[in-house]
């Protein structure tokens with residue numbers, strides 16, 4: 001009889017596939033591991049491509065829940081996840097990050113009395129109405145195991161009175177990137193495709209609700225792009241593209257002579273572009289860390305970051321503010337990189353051991 005613990009991961013959005021990749025390999029060595037994809041991200045270049053490129057086995061279940069307001073999306077996920085969890089009855093559920101998928105996964109499992117482990121617990125922006133902040137707070141307060149990528153995150157949980165089963169696991173995103181780093185160097189053919197010179201172009205990505213959901217915010221974004229002093233590649237998130245069109249600003253953005261708008265890239269292409277850029281400008285939590293890890297300076301297009309550690313290594317808060325961006329670009333920017341190991345151990349190993357120890361004690 002197979003007595004291996006049964007662990008089920010719930011994912012749905014791009015950054016979750018990235019965190020799943022190294023952890024799935026490690027968990028599968030010791031457990032039965034199944035994966036549910038809610039369908040939150042569904043375009044091939046936002047989803048399928050990541051599974052193929054990162055060698056993640058295809059999800060065992062795909063709920064196909066696409067689009068919708070937050071309530072509709074989360075509600076439909078809850079219904080689908082509850083059904084799957086009742087049929088599967090795993091020993092433990094793993095949720096990742098701060099998306100609507102994280103929220104629905106945590107709620108569905110904890111209501112069924114199934115233990116939940118939250119990867120990337122304790123992150124806070126302290127912006128109360130940010131959708132991700134709401135998702136994080138709920139996930140952290142309902143989870144049974146809190147896997148913190150940073151010490152700051154552990155401190156945040158402590159301040160909220162969460163002390164039990166809080167573990168400093170390190171960051172799975174860095175673990176994956178450390179493995180891929182050598183492969184990026186040999187992929188510079190991509191730069192030729194876009195006629196970009198190493199260290200002489202900018203990479204910009206923007207998708208946060210606060211930066212794209214109003215005409216004012218999008219106008220500020222275009223003002224930022226206008227002051228960029230090098231050729232700029234702009235892989236455009238579907239949400240951003242649709243908002244630019246909705247507010248009649250897409251053409252203005254596309255007609256800027258130094259800007260190349262592209263479809264969203266897969267993991268290897270995006271990280272190669274980040275690796276060789278002069279500067280990365282982004283509002284993505286993941287990309288600001290990844291760029292710094294690759295020693296490329298970052299201007300974060302927000303007023304705060306959940307990753308204050310990166311501010312010491314080459315990340316600068318620029319807001320969505322053309323003047324600040326322009327001022328920062330005149331400075332000699334540098335990024336230093338760092339190790340991702342925690343006491344010489346990989347995050348995926350620490351997390352898997354934590355899950356197994358928890359299940360032994362349960």
Ligand code: UD1
Pocket residue numbers: 013014015040041042043044046047066067068098099100101131132207238239285
């Ligand atoms: C979500 C997460 C965000 C994360 C981001 C990574 C929430 C609240 N937000 O934001 O934390 O940083 O993923 O990208 O969960 N769309 C497509 N094709 C796709 C995916 C999305 O067209 O493959 C469209 C959707 O239909 C929707 C819009 O893009 O209209 C936004 O997608 P959604 O999943 O709601 O949020 P993201 O902005 O991607």
